[in-house]
């Protein structure tokens with residue numbers, strides 16, 4: 001039995017008539033930018049996140065960038081980011097001209113360490129960008145009050161956490177603003193690039209909208225030096241067809257994660273991701289285990305026809321593009337250890353429990369007891 005890492009075909013086959021209808025109706029309306037589908041999706045998505053407002057963007061990186069810009073974060077400012085994340089979190093900070101200040105993550109949850117992030121605050125800190133990595137919502141209980149008192153904005157990177165819930169609430173409704181990506185493989189994915197910013201502040205939502213539309217509210221009048229980063233009508237129409245299935249898809253991911261946890265419990269040498277509970281209901285964007293000899297385990301799985309991936313083999317501070325910030329080896333020990341040992345197992349909503357059984361069986365044969 002071959003098991004891919006991820007497979008969209010079954011979900012899209014089931015939705016094919018609705019997706020075709022979205023395409024046909026958009027074509028018939030002939031309004032491809034800033035039309036009624038985007039407006040409708042924005043209000044539906046905001047509601048799904050428990051946020052007051054959502055504004056479409058071209059992709060997740062731009063959504064982060066627009067959120068930072070909307071709060072005036074720029075040159076001379078410092079922005080606290082976790083050391084363990086996809087590079088977009090750091091790049092958004094650099095693109096607005098601010099300095100990314102990396103902090104280590106919690107070794108068990110992989111998420112921003114609240115104490116480390118508060119210890120990194122300086123008079124120049126303007127924002128903190130926690131990442132709800134792998135679908136688990138970062139616990140911001142200790143961070144939010146301090147940030148609020150010091151005028152530091154908290155912008156969630158929720159690109160992997162559509163519909164995820166943590167002790168402080170639903171992803172997208174916790175910080176001052178949040179950035180989402182609708183990259184096709186995310187929990188809510190378009191048929192191309194897309195993104196959104198959510199916020200409870202309508203003034204911020206209006207700024208994000210202007211900034212993503214050439215800094216303009218009235219055609220050919222430009223109040224701000226913005227960019228062109230909008231969600232397309234066609235992608236919004238597609239996303240409106242997919243959004244109603246998000247909660248059920250996440251629930252299926254949860255069941256699969258639970259099945260993995262049961263079948264992989266008590267294997268010494270294998271560390272499982274943190275379980276749900278204590279207010280956490282992860283979106284299980286990824287199911288990431290840790291194992292010392294990752295190369296051998298992924299090779300054994302590959303030999304059995306099972307695909308795995310690594311999220312992420314090279315941390316942002318090790319990337320040639322970001323070396324100038326001067327973080328050397330050993331700067332973030334927990335993040336670096338995760339980067340050496342993390343292995344992502346297959347998970348997608350239509351995966352079967354039988355497929356989880358098979359993955360677990362191969363892992364057990366390789367790492368007995």
Ligand SMILES: *Cc1c(COP(=O)(O)O)cnc(C)c1O
Pocket residue numbers: 059060061062085086088089131157159160180181182183193194195
């Ligand atoms: C996917 C992702 C992004 C960027 O989203 P794009 O739509 O690909 O630009 C940002 N942060 C994290 C954590 C992501 O996983």
